[in-house]
Amino acid sequence: MANSSECNATALLSAEAGQIRSGNLPLGIVMALGAGFALAASMVTQRYALAYPESLVPVLCLRVPRWLLWLGGLGLYVVANTLKVAAFNLGPLSVLSSVFMTLLIWNLALSRLLLREAVDLPKVAGSAIVFVGAVTCTVGSPSDVPTQFSPDEFLALILAPLGCLLFLLFFALISTSICAIVWLEQAYPVTQAVRAAAASGVFKRSPTCDALASEGAGSSSARVKGATHKPAPPCGSATRAACDGVASAGAPQRREEEAHAAKAAEAADASLAGVQNVSVLPLPPLWLERIMAVAYPASLGIDEAFADLLIKGWSSMLLVCNSKCASCERWDVVYSTMVLWVFVAHISSLWWMPVVFRRFETTVALPIEYGAVNAASVMSGLLFYNEARYMAAWQVALQLIGCVLILLGIVVGRSRASAFRCDIL
Numbered sequence: 105m106a107n108s109s110e111c112n113a114t115a116l117l118s119a120e121a122g123q124i125r126s127g128n129l130p131l132g133i134v135m136a137l138g139a140g141f142a143l144a145a146s147m148v149t150q151r152y153a154l155a156y157p158e159s160l161v162p163v164l165c166l167r168v169p170r171w172l173l174w175l176g177g178l179g180l181y182v183v184a185n186t187l188k189v190a191a192f193n194l195g196p197l198s199v200l201s202s203v204f205m206t207l208l209i210w211n212l213a214l215s216r217l218l219l220r221e222a223v224d225l226p227k228v229a230g231s232a233i234v235f236v237g238a239v240t241c242t243v244g245s246p247s248d249v250p251t252q253f254s255p256d257e258f259l260a261l262i263l264a265p266l267g268c269l270l271f272l273l274f275f276a277l278i279s280t281s282i283c284a285i286v287w288l289e290q291a292y293p294v295t296q297a298v299r300a301a302a303a304s305g306v307f308k309r310s311p312t313c314d315a316l317a318s319e320g321a322g323s324s325s326a327r328v329k330g331a332t333h334k335p336a337p338p339c340g341s342a343t344r345a346a347c348d349g350v351a352s353a354g355a356p357q358r359r360e361e362e363a364h365a366a367k368a369a370e371a372a373d374a375s376l377a378g379v380q381n382v383s384v385l386p387l388p389p390l391w392l393e394r395i396m397a398v399a400y401p402a403s404l405g406i407d408e409a410f411a412d413l414l415i416k417g418w419s420s421m422l423l424v425c426n427s428k429c430a431s432c433e434r435w436d437v438v439y440s441t442m443v444l445w446v447f448v449a450h451i452s453s454l455w456w457m458p459v460v461f462r463r464f465e466t467t468v469a470l471p472i473e474y475g476a477v478n479a480a481s482v483m484s485g486l487l488f489y490n491e492a493r494y495m496a497a498w499q500v501a502l503q504l505i506g507c508v509l510i511l512l513g514i515v516v517g518r519s520r521a522s523a524f525r526c527d528i529l
Contacts (some may be wrong), residue, residue: 132194133203133242135187140207141185147466149177154462174458181453193423196249196491202241202506205478207235208513212472221467226282230471230517237509240298241482244502249494254418255434258441260479266487272409274480278448281403285459288396292388294462400460401469405476410445412477413484414445475514482507 153161153173160167175292192200212231215221253261261267418441425432432438460469482503485491492500 129195130213131200132191132200135194136200136203137206139184139187139191140204141210142180142187144207144210144214144466144470146177147181147185147211147461147470148218149180150174150457151215151461151466152219153177154458155465178453181457184301185449187410189415189419192412193251193419195251196485199242199485201245202238202478202482202510205238205474205510206235207474208471211466215466221465223467227467227517230513230515232367233513233516234471234475234510235513237506237511237513238478240506240509241503242496242506244499244506249489249491252424253417254489255421255432255437258417258421259434259437261488261490264490270483270488271436274406274413277403278407278410281399281406282451282456285403285456288388288392289459395437397464398472401464401473402476404452404456404460405473406480407448408473409477409480409484411445411449411452413488414441414448416489418442418445442529463519471514471517475511479507 152172153176156170159170161170161173163173188204191204194200209231212223212227216223256529387393418438421432421438421441423434425438460473486500486503495503
């Protein structure tokens with residue numbers, strides 16, 4: 105009898121907790137914004153570490169090993185995902201994942217300030233449209249979406265027709281993408297010579313490069329043979345941005361930067377010394393480059409959206425199972441979901457992400473990656489977690505319109521994208 109009374113009291117507390125969680129949506133939005141900033145900083149750091157042509161990378165007027173700086177960026181990624189997980193348990197997945205998409209705006213600013221990546225009108229317009237799309241999704245927020253599930257409830261979601269279809273679709277897309285990227289990276293690796301050529305200016309935007317971009321699907325040998333090697337300092341030096349802020353004296357700092365740029369150019373020349381003609385570099389055909397520029401980050405985004413679906417599931421199941429009155433006989437569901445999440449999440453952070461950001465600039469890859477994350481997360485919320493059941497028709501419409509606007513922003517941001525070797529490396 106006492107146990108029944110205790111469970112009734114717990115049920116009342118759970119109902120009140122549900123109302124509190126609903127009232128905590130503004131906190132979830134703030135945490136999602138913070139997670140977006142941390143993730144953008146993580147990607148910029150990893151891109152800088154992976155793309156720099158030397159093994160010792162300058163940071164804050166120091167030089168650190170490439171792997172150490174990459175690990176620092178990975179640490180920021182862990183912080184970002186911790187904030188994101190906490191935020192996603194404070195409201196509907198479809199809304200908070202869209203707010204998290206403002207990381208594209210943070211990325212645009214950080215990439216320009218720290219990496220000196222080009223920021224043109226299409227990129228700015230695309231980011232603005234993405235932000236409007238995220239706000240549109242937020243306006244369509246439902247008020248009473250459940251955020252905790254027992255193992256039996258989560259298993260029922262997986263076995264439901266739409267949930268099972270979405271689950272299998274994610275799994276098939278991720279498996280196919282992994283196989284394709286492994287093959288492409290073996291056929292067209294980003295070697296030290298390719299990295300040095302990118303840093304030295306061989307692939308930078310030029311009349312030759314524009315002519316290559318207009319040739320279509322010719323062989324890489326025919327398109328690159330006419331390129332001339334014009335040494336230039338590597339674009340995107342975080343050291344320059346940091347030192348500019350610390351040393352305002354001017355001339356001594358500029359001399360130090362010029363000396364470093366000359367050294368980097370010499371290192372690039374040394375890496376290219378054995379390459380008599382850049383046509384021997386392992387470069388894919390132009391048509392394949394255009395597909396890779398979209399498929400690499402988009403498939404990574406789908407993988408991350410699947411990881412979000414799984415982590416929301418096992419974290420909510422743990423909360424339910426740790427309550428006093430919950431009956432959790434299906435711990436196998438909890439542990440299986442956690443194991444699958446570990447595989448999906450770690451393959452993206454430890455292998456997939458470095459592959460993407462070694463090859464593509466953050467202002468190119470990140471909008472596509474997280475456009476895919478958002479679209480897949482909205483579908484996860486609406487179809488897998490049945491959040492559409494708790495929405496009015498106008499709310500569902502706003503969710504879908506916001507998703508379309510985000511994808512439109514990605515298309516606008518890519519409107520001036522050119523060949524991989526001209527505009528991305």
